[in-house]
Amino acid sequence: MSETLKIRRTAGALGAEIEGVDISRELSDRVIAAIRAALNAHQVIFFRDQQLTPDQQVRFGARFGPLNIHPYVAGMTDHPELMEIIKEPQDKLNFGGGWHSDMSFLERPAIGSILYAVEIPEWGGDTLFASQAAAYEALSPGLKRTLEGLKAVHSANREYSAAGHSAQKRSSMAIAEAEGLAGEYVHPVVLPHPETGRKALYVNPAFTIRFDGWTARESKPLLDFLFQHCRYEAFTCRFQWAKGSVAFWDNRSVWHFALNDYPGQRRHMRRVTVDPWPETMATGAGRRAEAVS
Numbered sequence: 001m002s003e004t005l006k007i008r009r010t011a012g013a014l015g016a017e018i019e020g021v022d023i024s025r026e027l028s029d030r031v032i033a034a035i036r037a038a039l040n041a042h043q044v045i046f047f048r049d050q051q052l053t054p055d056q057q058v059r060f061g062a063r064f065g066p067l068n069i070h071p072y073v074a075g076m077t078d079h080p081e082l083m084e085i086i087k088e089p090q091d092k093l094n095f096g097g098g099w100h101s102d103m104s105f106l107e108r109p110a111i112g113s114i115l116y117a118v119e120i121p122e123w124g125g126d127t128l129f130a131s132q133a134a135a136y137e138a139l140s141p142g143l144k145r146t147l148e149g150l151k152a153v154h155s156a157n158r159e160y161s162a163a164g165h166s167a168q169k170r171s172s173m174a175i176a177e178a179e180g181l182a183g184e185y186v187h188p189v190v191l192p193h194p195e196t197g198r199k200a201l202y203v204n205p206a207f208t209i210r211f212d213g214w215t216a217r218e219s220k221p222l223l224d225f226l227f228q229h230c231r232y233e234a235f236t237c238r239f240q241w242a243k244g245s246v247a248f249w250d251n252r253s254v255w256h257f258a259l260n261d262y263p264g265q266r267r268h269m270r271r272v273t274v275d276p277w278p279e280t281m282a283t284g285a286g287r288r289a290e291a292v293s
């Protein structure tokens with residue numbers, strides 16, 4: 001197999017398509033390093049025309065770190081680390097249909113996610129991505145300084161509690177509700193990338209609930225400003241899926257949004273989510289949040 005990757009940028013702020021690699025195969029360390037370098041440079045990378053069995057997707061993902069088992073979404077029976085993201089024609093709600101970065105509610109949040117398209121609708125169902133490094137870089141020096149001194153509290157409680165929107169029914173996905181209150185973990189608001197050092201904002205509308213040491217009411221105006229700012233069109237790219245497409249994004253510096261614009265059609269994806277190697281957690285693990293009233 002040729003091991004020369006062709007990398008083509010797809011938008012100004014982030015995103016690149018990679019050609020010349022069949023990720024279903026056992027790849028050399030050199031190719032894995034080249035893919036990792038492309039991810040570091042472009043924040044989200046795309047592959048086309050892949051054919052992945054569950055075993056092959058798990059094997060590819062595991063080259064980048066230990067794989068996460070989602071605490072609230074059931075994995076495949078034989079592959080608990082492989083999550084099936086399915087919207088049936090009769091479902092109203094899709095999974096991931098709002099800006100977020102995966103798993104920021106964990107003590108050690110995921111570094112990346114690898115999503116493979118098994119079946120896509122005839123039209124619609126694209127995914128948007130937004131560079132949180134570009135969002136950080138566009139802020140004024142004064143606000144950057146303020147944010148660098150802050151940490152934020154993340155929780156899955158809104159998304160995965162009985163009242164949360166992810167807990168509403170999708171016919172083919174088993175969402176386990178958080179028992180009682182899901183944990184609250186504190187992470188820096190500005191996260192230097194552990195491999196490139198490039199700084200990115202690390203708050204998101206799905207899971208960030210307040211600044212550490214601030215009340216939710218005090219936090220809301222600044223969080224609302226950031227949530228608006230971080231999705232400015234110039235920081236985004238849009239990926240149109242075809243069967244066999246793969247997207248691999250960096251959760252530490254990218255938000256994503258699965259568009260829900262294909263009523264009456266089926267969309268079926270499979271995702272593995274890559275955790276940090278314990279020794280490479282740049283921010284240190286998050287710590288449990290203390291209550292503020």
Ligand code: SIN
Nearest residue numbers: 085095096127258269
């Ligand atoms: C997700 O949030 O991981 C789902 C993204 C998608 O289905 O496009």
